[in-house]
Amino acid sequence: MKVIDQINNSSQTLFSFELLPPLKGHNIAGIYKTIDPLMEFNPSFINVTYHQQEVIYKKHPSGLLEKKTIRKRPGTVAISAAIKYKYPSVEVVPHLICGGFSKEDTEYALFDFHYLGIQNMLGLRGDPPKSLRTFVPEKDGHTFASGLVRQITNMNKGIFLDEDLENTFRTDFCVGVAGYPEKHIESPNMASDLHYLKEKIDAGAEYIITQMFFDNQKYFDFVRLCREEGITVPIIPGLKPITTKKDITILPQVFNIDIPDTLVRRVQACTSNEEAFEAGIEWAIAQSRELIDYGVPVLHYFTVGISENIRRIAEAVFNPSK
Numbered sequence: 342m343k344v345i346d347q348i349n350n351s352s353q354t355l356f357s358f359e360l361l362p363p364l365k366g367h368n369i370a371g372i373y374k375t376i377d378p379l380m381e382f383n384p385s386f387i388n389v390t391y392h393q394q395e396v397i398y399k400k401h402p403s404g405l406l407e408k409k410t411i412r413k414r415p416g417t418v419a420i421s422a423a424i425k426y427k428y429p430s431v432e433v434v435p436h437l438i439c440g441g442f443s444k445e446d447t448e449y450a451l452f453d454f455h456y457l458g459i460q461n462m463l464g465l466r467g468d469p470p471k472s473l474r475t476f477v478p479e480k481d482g483h484t485f486a487s488g489l490v491r492q493i494t495n496m497n498k499g500i501f502l503d504e505d506l507e508n509t510f511r512t513d514f515c516v517g518v519a520g521y522p523e524k525h526i527e528s529p530n531m532a533s534d535l536h537y538l539k540e541k542i543d544a545g546a547e548y549i550i551t552q553m554f555f556d557n558q559k560y561f562d563f564v565r566l567c568r569e570e571g572i573t574v575p576i577i578p579g580l581k582p583i584t585t586k587k588d589i590t591i592l593p594q595v596f597n598i599d600i601p602d603t604l605v606r607r608v609q610a611c612t613s614n615e616e617a618f619e620a621g622i623e624w625a626i627a628q629s630r631e632l633i634d635y636g637v638p639v640l641h642y643f644t645v646g647i648s649e650n651i652r653r654i655a656e657a658v659f660n661p662s663k
């Protein structure tokens with residue numbers, strides 16, 4: 342079922358989570374190991390991230406540096422199909438990005454999704470590779486996620502890149518997009534970011550999943566600003582529990598987010614990563630409970646390949662009687 346239909350058909354907050362494909366050379370078994378302990382909480386959908394290729398410098402024994410282009414986490418499409426068929430009760434939501442894709446590549450990826458019976462996807466621009474400061478689209482690729490969303494929803498209308506095709510089929514994709522309660526890092530201000538978020542919705546996106554945040558007030562304010570902007574689609578909060586002590590310095594740098602002072606002090610007082618892991622679970626449980634009371638459609642957790650914390654949060658939040 343499409344994510345939007347799941348939301349519309351439910352009167353309760355749903356549970357979902359995001360997975361990263363395994364590092365190149367590692368087995369899909371790790372994916373199942375993350376999913377299995379979370380299945381008892383009836384996830385509605387599982388997202389699978391997409392990682393474009395990046396440039397690395399490999400040092401040879403001679404001291405020479407070799408420039409190499411690699412994809413560290415390939416396999417999004419195949420992993421999505423594997424999840425879909427191994428866990429038939431759960432919808433899979435592969436991420437599709439603009440980076441590294443020409444429009445034609447995108448069209449072929451959409452054919453693959455359609456042939457595999459995958460109906461849901463999250464349409465994103467993608468981050469610039471670590472070696473670059475700014476995002477550079479592929480030749481004849483999309484510069485912004487709105488263009489990608491439009492291409493996906495065009496296919497739903499039977500519109501393909503090749504205008505000469507006749508008697509084309511229509512897909513029935515449901516596409517979500519990313520939103521940033523604390524503003525996207527490249528955006529000059531919130532008003533501009535909201536304007537372009539609206540453009541993605543006008544292009545046919547049916548829901549928003551937010552970047553992680555640690556202060557629910559940021560989410561509540563974001564929802565209000567979106568509604569004032571005329572964005573009416575469901576806004577799914579994305580949550581990432583703190584797992585190590587250094588998260589409080591790394592996450593703000595990487596994701597352009599603030600961490601509330603109470604949480605910073607709580608994590609700083611931890612004497613080990615194990616304690617910080619526990620503090621992260623406690624904080625996420627409190628955040629989740631407040632978000633459920635507010636009436637969020639779905640709680641979406643970024644697992645980063647760790648399920649123990651998400652299992653304990655889900656147990657407290659979705660299965661409190663156990």
Ligand SMILES: Cc1cc2nc3c(=O)[nH]c(=O)nc-3n(C[C@H](O)[C@H](O)[C@H](O)COP(=O)(O)OP(=O)(O)OC[C@H]3O[C@@H](n4cnc5c(N)ncnc54)[C@H](O)[C@@H]3O)c2cc1C
Binds near residue numbers: 467
């Ligand atoms: C839930 C979630 C999941 C994610 N999953 C992945 C993933 O799997 N793989 C990955 O690589 N990255 C992922 N990301 C990161 C995301 O790709 C980056 O944050 C990226 O930098 C922006 O992507 P976007 O789709 O929000 O871009 P866009 O919506 O295109 O916006 C990018 C920036 O451009 C601005 N903008 C948009 N349209 C215009 C326009 N027409 N003119 C001028 N400015 C404009 C926006 O305000 C914003 O600042 C994810 C992010 C989130 C929140």
